[in-house]
Amino acid sequence: MNSRYLGAASALAIVLSLGAAGAASAQTSTATVRGVVTDGGTAEAGASIVATDVNTGFVSRATANANGNYALPNLRPGTYRLNVSTADGDTYEQTVVLQVGQQAYLPLEVGATVSAGDPSATDVEDLIVVGNRNAIEVRTSEIATNVSALQISTLPQSNRNFLNFAALAPGIRLNPDEFRRDFSSGGNAGGGLSSNQVNVFIDGVSLKSNVNQGGLIGQDASRGNPFSQLAVQEFRVSTSNFKAEYEQAGTAIITAITRSGTNEFTGEVFGFYQNEDFTKRNYFQRLRGQETPALERQQYGASLGGPIIQDRLHFFLAYEVNDQVRNNDVVAGGGDRTTLPARVNVASYEGSFASPFRQDIYFGKLTFRANDASTLELQVSYRDEDDVRGFGGQTSFERAENVINEVLSVKGQWDFQSDLFFNELSVDYRESSFRPSILNPDLVGENFNGIIQIGGRSTSQEVREEILTVRNNVTIEPFELGGSHLIKFGGKVSFADFTVFNGQNTNPTFTYNLTPSQNLDYSFPSQAVYGVGAPTVTAENTQIGLFIQDDWEVNDHLTLNLGIRWDYETNAKNDKFVTSPAAAAALQFAEDTIRAQGGTHFEADRYISTGNNRDGFKNAFGPRVGFSYDVFADQQTVVFGGAGRFYDRTLFRNAAEESLFRQFANRTFLFSRDGLPRNGQATILWNESYRSRAGLDGLIASGVAPNSELRVIPNDLEPPYTDQFSIGLRQKFGDWNTSVSIIRQIGKNEIAYYPINRNVALNAQGRMVAFTVPGFGTIVAAENNRETRFTGLYVTAEKPYTSQSGWGVTFSYTGSDAETNRNEFNFDFPLASERPFVPNGADVEHQIVASGIVDLPWQLQLSGFLTLSSGNPFGVNDFSRIDEGPEFFQNFRQGNFGQPERYSFIIPNAFAYRSLDLRLTKTIAVPGGDLQLIGEVFNVFDYDNFNGYDGFIPETGTNLNFGNPNSVIGTPRTFQVGMRYSF
Structure with a gap:
């Protein structure tokens, strides 16, 4: 551990504990x-x-x-x-x-x-239904859904990721991508990069990724799980008006608590199995006559908890394994192979190849109740996974990567209660490493377009976060002043070290094209892409957060939730970066050129860093105001609402890329048989000695290489935030809890990139034309001007399961209207601010998620999970309107995600996405405990859930594939069997 952590953490812990001030978990775990x-x-x-x-x-x-x-x-x-x-x-x-969180x-x-x-x-x-024993939470302004231990252990799911059940909360969207198991919410929901503004707390420890996309550490590109499901007791999903104690989240919070040992020894052993015989072929596999790819997945684990000292000291341990092998088929394309070099035997690369994945998750906890006023807790979790992937189709197994993903978390906590306050002090250390590596780094990559890609993969990466966090939280005993006040206040300090290694194209890739009109064939490459330089950026960052929260019961009817949060970072923008003289000159040249054309939108000084002119953003104040009004003071009918500002953070990777693009450059070399220009661009006469790193290094040394891209961020870059507003009604009908609420979220300061070196005016055809900047290729600048708008209607109804009734049901409906005014990369408008608002990936007009549990005779239990949704909008590039001239290009350009006029393809029924999952469990009493035999089927009716719609409309003629999908999301009908023994 970095020595600076130890000294700073010790001093801070002493100050906070002596002063009884602090931050942190509060309702995040209690x-x-x-x-x-x-x-x-x-x-x-x-x-x-x-x-x-x-x-x-x-x-x-x-x-x-x-x-x-x-x-x-x-x-x-x-x-x-x-x-x-x-x-x-x-x-x-x-x-x-x-x-939890109640x-x-x-x-x-x-x-x-x-x-x-x-x-x-x-x-x-x-x-839960015995007399008045069930605690009811209705007097809150927060919109939240609790997921119980029973639901986690009973409802069907294929991969034991507890976050899957977050979909029970309205407004939550799960990413169906097998290699990106994350979630998103509100106006930032959907796929791609939109999962960033969420946070997950496990026992008060934040799993937020400070560097990578995906929202959570380890979830940017993983088919694994963020935490052991065995170790999770229950969790809560908050989608609007969450309180000021929650940090670094603009749209949604998940707070989970882990299981602890008790005065009884308890344990569990489980195993689940699935192979290709349990899975049907999807639509496109059937269409192409493909066999079901080979698959074997084993998920197994065990837990044990109990007393070391009765009523005082308890332990809990858990271990889980996800071990799977999926086969990917490599099938060469049908291009003309007659000019392929003799050394390329295409048949030797074809076939079915294994893509193994293994994840091991460990968890351990000790809880010591020293006396009635003091509790000490220590816990450790570790996640380790290896994933060989990145091949299939026309990509050979040679080009595979091995993705190594490790997360270590250690937490110690001391809770102390006096007659005046409750104090909670915790220290947690988290280290994570995400490392996609090249499986065959000694082989240069070769891409024979239309046929096969061979050789080693081009890129290796590592993103490392090392964070030590000290948190302290104080809850004051309630006092009377115009009602009863319960006040919490606190703060956190995190000391973080970030490392970003982005070895993009450090292994060169040579591309071959068969284009006779340009004198190109497969005997030599048309181009090579090669990255050289120092692809590593490191930084130290200190994060500070303070909050105060007052839950004020004014009377038997009215409760107010008032709070404010403030966050600050010392180095959110790679503040010590210094813009080189050459880059500064290029930026000034771009500003002068734009101003000469009448443009005023670019100021070079905003992007020129001297190493001391990037002050941290000090105005991240997030006030929160909420109310609930119990109409009859009986917790049956409650009107509630709230408003607040919720700051997230700018990912460090965005700042790191500014340094990376200066330290490290991707060079593109164009080759030809005669050394003459091609398409107006100079080429290099091909020589076989160039087909290696050493050969390309020689070309760079001789000055034969194009200029690199200049990537810049503004010195005044601010973190993103959302302004949230909500109003709703909760109503109890006997055993049923229902609610209706309306949500409005306005997201601002989201990052967007656009090229600077382009002319202000469009040409006669309405197209943009770039100008040349001395010493560089494109200048790409970041801005804080991307926005989102979201309006949601949330409806929920729940009848909790009880052993007396033998059944339980949950239902949620989300009506959504979500739009954004640009993508993260906006290369389609002269000014980023000119882009119109269009539907974004969250704009799923209707979504229904329901679950149910019912007891059957003979110790059988049936549970189900139903998802229905309208499907995602898709991008439409309509060039048939090009005759409208520049005005068309100003309002509708390539790259829109979503479309001004919604193209709705309901195929062929009421919902574009439909899936019903079922689980049947048979419980058998055995010596010492219960044995459960489990059978599950996912997508029971084998619905074809399509994705990847073709949205291109050509300038002339017809795209016969327009509106047709090219892939599916989710799985076809799939079975899984398992067993569980518990005592």
Whole structure:
């Protein structure tokens, strides 16, 4: 560990703990119970409330104030026995179940009688509907969905990624890409780069990726899982108006807690299996007459928890493996092979090749209750995966990559309670490394266009994050001032080291074309692309966050949630970078050229860094205001709403690329048989000695290489944020909890790139023309002017599963209108600000997600997961309107993701995406525990869910493929079998 971490962390921990100030987890890993103690309607001042965790024996205490109000904050989610003793000796006992992130309002009437159910029952199924034992969270302005341990363990899913169940929350979109298991929300939902403005907390530890895309560390390009599902107890999905204690998220938060040991030894062993015989062919495989690719997937693991010292010290351990081998078929294209070099035996590259993947996830936790006022906890998790992939189709196995993904997290926490406050101090260390490497680095790449790609892959990368975070959180005992206030405040400091190695094209690729009209064939390459220089950037960054939150119960009807958060980073923009004199001259030349044409949109000084003119952004204040109004003061009908600003962060990779493009350059060499120009561009007379790194190095040394791209970011780059507004209604109907809400999100300051060196005016055909900058090729600049707009209608209904009723159902509907005014890379307009708003990847007009669990005879249980949606919009490039001239190009250019006029292809039924998954479980009592036999089927009705629609409309003629898909998302009908033994 970096020595600067240790000294700074120690000093900060001492200051924070002595000052009882701090930050961090609060509701990110706990729950709160508030209420009033009464006897015959009279407030019981001084009543003592003792909450005992029935599984661990841990005890928390509270005392009712003069108005009878009490609060038990920072309780670990679980089942609690509440014992109330009044000043005159009356007693009362009640059992309650709390969920993560919940702020439950629970009035305690000493004279009340708890009816029904077994008083000794301790599991959620037995307690959730027993009398008034279930804690209800309705008095909150937050829009959130809790996913229980029962749902995680019971609902069907193929890959044991607990985040899959986040789709139960309205507004959440899961990425169906096998190699990118992430999620997104609101106006930033969809695929591609839009998953960044989310965050996941595991026991208060942020999994946010500070460098890479994908939102979470390790999820940018992985078919693995971010955390052990065995170790996850439950989680909560917050999609609007989440509180100020949550950091670095503009659209959605997931807060999960891990399992802990209890006073009983408990454990689980599981295994799931699947191969190609369990999977049908998809639409395109059937169309091409392909066989189902070979597949074998084994998922297995075990957990064990229990007491070391009864009621005091407990442990929990978990281990999971995802071991799979998928075969990819390499099939050469049908191009003319007659001019291929004799050394290229195409048949030797064809066939079916294994793509193995293995992930191992480890988790361990110790929890020590030193006394009723103090708890210590230590936990460690480690994720390790290897993935050989990147081949198939016309790409040979030689060009595969091995993606190594490692994440280590260590956390220590001390909770202390006094008569005046509850203090939570934690220190966590996280180290992650994402390393796609070249499987055959000694072979140069060769691409015979239309036939086969052979040789080594072109690019290797490594993204490393090393972060030490100190957090402290204080919750003040509730006090009366115009109602009951529960105040939390705190802060965090993170010390981060970032490393970005982007060895793009460090292994050169030679491309061969068969174009007789240009005197090109497969006997020599038409071009080579080669990256040279120092492709590594490192930086140190300190992140500071402060918040204060007041949950104010004004009266029996009105609750206000008021808060503000402030975040700051010392080096979010690679602040010590110095623009070279040559680059500064090029930028000034571009500004002068643009101004001579009448343009004023580019100022070179904004992009010229001196190493001390990039001040950190100090205005990231995020106020949050929310309310809930309990109409009849009975927690049955509640109106709620809120507004707030939510800052995320600019990924460090965006800043690192500015240095990378200066330290490291991609060179493109054009070759010919005669050394004459081709298409107006100079070429190099081909020589066989050039077919190597050494040969290309020699050409660079001799000065025969094109200029490289200049990538720049503005000195005043600001982090992205969303402004959120919501209004809604919650209503209980017996056992059913329902809600309707309307969401509005406006996202700003999102990063976008556009080329600077292009003329202000379009040419006569309405096309852009670039001008030449001395010493460089294209100048690509970043801006903070990309925006998103999202309006959503969220409808939810839930009847929780109980063992008494034997069934449970959840339902969510999302109506969406989402648009953006540009892509991340905007190369289609002279000015980035001119791009119109069009539908983006989140613009799925309708989405329904439902789940159900039902008990059947003979110890059988059936569960299901249904997803229906309108499908994603797709980009349409309509060049049939080119005769409209420059005006057309100003308003509709290539690169739109989405379209001004929605092209809706419902194929062929009411929903473009449809999938129903089912699981049947048979439970058998065996010595020491239960054995479950599990059968699952995914996409039961084998729906063809299409993707990759062709959106090109040519200038003349007809594109016969317009509107047709070229791929599918999700899986065809697939079966999986498994077993689970628990005790």
